[in-house]
Structure formats: structure tokens, C-alpha cells
Amino acid sequence: MNPLAACLLVSALLFAIGLAGALTRRSAILVLAGIELMLNAANLNFIGFWRFGPHPEELTGIIFVIFAIAVAAAEAAVGLALILAIYRHARTSDVSEITEMKG
Amino acid sequence: MRTTLPFLILAVLTLAGGVAAMTLRRLVHCALCLTVAFAGLAALYLNLGAEFAGLAQLLVYVGAIAILIVFAILLTRGGDDKAEPSFSPAGAAGVVLAAAVFAVLGWAIVTSGILHQAANPAAPPAPMRSIGLALMQRYVLPLEVIALMLTAAMIGAVILALREKRPQPEQDQRSAQ
Known part of the structure; x- marks a missing residue:
């Protein structure tokens, strides 16, 4: 199989796994973990296209992945802080029980 | 150029870690399996020749975000066992939706013609x-x-x-x- 196609298929599978987790799990932390998995799948796509694309010397894929990792780190920090604040307020981190914004 | 065996092993490891992270019942086990998936992805980047991205992934995800998730689980007492129903209509709908998304992505990849296209064989210097x-x-x-x-x-x-x-x-x- 073409290595680029293998890369893309692994990435698509990882994205689907993350999406299924984010949609089905009830713990807010695991929803965030599923979103992180989806972001990582996109990063794998960038690396694959950089590695097997026509212009690897441009380094665009790697630079994009570095910035995406930085954004994902910021997103995870703020998201987990939000989950902690919600937990302190509603005493639960179950997304199906957090039904109102004004406690 | 064909897909190499190390790539396949790392891909299977990553996907198994992702599946386990999204399906296990106890949240701490989920966090550990998520770490395995992140480490597998870092190894995949290294395998593909992107050393800097792989090491950054290892540092940020395995080093920082995994620890952050474990701390969040412990601070919210998510380690306790909860009576989460193993089957629910909303959960089944989510799985079906994710499978549909994967079907569309896979269809796009297979029909795009890159399966038979010769990939750039030279390892790019980065x-x-x-x-x-x-x-x-x-x-x-x-x-x-x-x-x-x-x-x-x-x-x-x-x-x-x-x-x-x-x-x-x-x-x-x-x-x-």
C-alpha cells in the first residue's frame, strides 16, 4: 500500500475513534481527550503530506504541526480548568448532568 | 515504496491505545491508554522523519497533557466507579455517526487516486x-x-x-x- 494512503487511513481511523469517544462518553474529561485525539489525527495528516508530498523542503507541514501542538496544549489547559471550575460548582463532571449554566 | 512494518506496528499500537482510552470504564485507565496513544503518535512522527514534531509531541502530550488529565481526574474524583450504562441510544448514535465519518474519509482517500500514485521516496532532510x-x-x-x-x-x-x-x-x- 502507498505509505501516504496508509498514513491518511490511520489518521482517519484515529479521528473516528476520537469523535466516537467525544460523542458517547459522559465524563467531560474524556470528551476533552477525544477532542485531543482528533487534533492529533489532523497533525498526523500534516506530517504525512509533508513527508510524501512534492515539496518536503518547505517544512510547512512540520511548522503547522508545531503550532497546532501549542494551540492544543493551551486548549487542554483552559478546558481542564473549566472542568475543574464546573466541578466545584455542580459537584459533577458528567456532561449529561450539567444541564444549566446558572447554578 | 511500500508501507513499512514499523509503521504498521506503531499504527496498531496507537489505534489500540485510542480505542482503549475511549472504551475503558475507569477514567485513570483511560488516561494511561491515552498516554500510550500519544506516545505511539510521537513514534509515528519519528518514523516518518519529523524528529522535531515527534519530540515536541512527546514533550507536550506525554509529558504535560497526560499529567494534566490525570490531575483533573483525581481532583474531580472521577476515579470512582460510576454506574455508567453500557448501552444507550445516544451512545449508539454517536458510534454510528463516527463510523459514517470514517466511511466518508476512507471513501475519499480510496477514490482520490493516491493509492496507486508513486509517493516521494526520498526521506526529506528536516x-x-x-x-x-x-x-x-x-x-x-x-x-x-x-x-x-x-x-x-x-x-x-x-x-x-x-x-x-x-x-x-x-x-x-x-x-x-
């Missing part, structure tokens, strides 16, 4: 020096914006996670008197 030069010259503005955003995210996370103040402490003192 030395740290050229990445650093690109970050400092061509992409210096995005780098500064990212630095500002990370600072803002750090301050925001600290403010969000700060303990809330009691609403009116003076009233409590008065009622106590």
Missing part, C-alpha cells in the same frame, strides 16, 4: 537548524502570536481554577454575631 531558521525568519509573527496566546491561556487557566470567593463574607459575620 534538520533542527532549518526548522529554527524558518521559525525565526518566515514564521516569526505566528511564533509571537502563539507566545502571546500561551501566556493568555496560562493566565486564564489559573483564574478559572482559582477557588471562588464566598459571596458576602460580611453578611455571614453579621449573622454570626
Whole structure:
């Protein structure tokens, strides 16, 4: 199989796994973990296209992945802080029980 | 050029870690399997020749985000067993939706013609020096914006996670008197 196609298929599978987790799990932390998995799948796509694309010397894929990792780190920090604040307020981190914004 | 065996092993490891992280019942086990998936992805980047991205992934995800998730699980007492129903209509709908998304993506990949196209066989050189030069010259503005955003995210996370103040402490003192 073409290595680029293998890369893309692994990435698509990882994205689907993350999406299924984010949609089905009830713990807010695991929803965030599923979103992180989806972001990582996109990063794998960038690396694959950089590695097997026509212009690897441009380094665009790697630079994009570095910035995406930085954004994902910021997103995870703020998201987990939000989950902690919600937990302190509603005493639960179950997304199906957090039904109102004004406690 | 064909798919190599190390790539397949790492891909299976990553996907197994992802599946386990999204299906296990106990949240701490989920966090550990998520770490396995992140480490497998870092190894995949290294296997594909992107050393800097792989090491950054290892540092940020395996080193920082996994620890952060474990701390969040322990601080929210998510390690306790909960009576989460193993089957629910909403959960089945989510799985079906994810499978449909994968079907569309796979269909697009298979029909796009890259399966039979010859890939670029030469391993591209990506030395740290050229990445650093690109970050400092061509992409210096995005780098500064990212630095500002990370600072803002750090301050925001600290403010969000700060303990809330009691609403009116003076009233409590008065009622106590």
C-alpha cells in the first residue's frame, strides 16, 4: 500500500475513534481527550503530506504541526480548568448532568 | 515504496491505545491508554522523519497533557466507579455517526487516486537548524502570536481554577454575631 494512503487511513481511523469517544462518553474529561485525539489525527495528516508530498523542503507541514501542538496544549489547559471550575460548582463532571449554566 | 512494518506496528499500537482510552470504564485507565496513544503518535512522527514534531509531541502530550488529565481526574474524583450504562441510544448514535465519518474519509482517500500514485521516496532532510531558521525568519509573527496566546491561556487557566470567593463574607459575620 502507498505509505501516504496508509498514513491518511490511520489518521482517519484515529479521528473516528476520537469523535466516537467525544460523542458517547459522559465524563467531560474524556470528551476533552477525544477532542485531543482528533487534533492529533489532523497533525498526523500534516506530517504525512509533508513527508510524501512534492515539496518536503518547505517544512510547512512540520511548522503547522508545531503550532497546532501549542494551540492544543493551551486548549487542554483552559478546558481542564473549566472542568475543574464546573466541578466545584455542580459537584459533577458528567456532561449529561450539567444541564444549566446558572447554578 | 511500500508501507513499512514499523509503521504498521506503531499504527496498531496507537489505534489500540485510542480505542482503549475511549472504551475503558475507569477514567485513570483511560488516561494511561491515552498516554500510550500519544506516545505511539510521537513514534509515528519519528518514523516518518519529523524528529522535531515527534519530540515536541512527546514533550507536550506525554509529558504535560497526560499529567494534566490525570490531575483533573483525581481532583474531580472521577476515579470512582460510576454506574455508567453500557448501552444507550445516544451512545449508539454517536458510534454510528463516527463510523459514517470514517466511511466518508476512507471513501475519499480510496477514490482520490493516491493509492496507486508513486509517493516521494526520498526521506526529506528536516534538520533542527532549518526548522529554527524558518521559525525565526518566515514564521516569526505566528511564533509571537502563539507566545502571546500561551501566556493568555496560562493566565486564564489559573483564574478559572482559582477557588471562588464566598459571596458576602460580611453578611455571614453579621449573622454570626
